[in-house]
Amino acid sequence: MSIMxxxxxxxxxxxxxxxxxxxxxxxxxAAVHGMYAASCERCVVERQLEHAKEMAASIPKLEAxxxxxx
Numbered sequence: 001m002s003i004m005x006x007x008x009x010x011x012x013x014x015x016x017x018x019x020x021x022x023x024x025x026x027x028x029x030a031a032v033h034g035m036y037a038a039s040c041e042r043c044v045v046e047r048q049l050e051h052a053k054e055m056a057a058s059i060p061k062l063e064a065x066x067x068x069x070x
């Protein structure tokens with residue numbers, strides 16, 4: 001199935017909810033090369049939240065480095 005088509009069947013991560021979108025944990029380049037899976041919205045939001053928390057945790061280190069570079 002093409003990424004241009006809406007996925008059908010269950011979410012490939014949780015296998016309990018219907019897939020509504022395509023998702024790649026590896027980023028855009030991986031998706032372009034066919035490395036994506038059919039996912040439900042809940043699984044996508046869980047992954048997005050996990051990523052946002054990881055990025056937020058890096059803020060203090062980035063702020064400290066910015067002060068060093070001033």
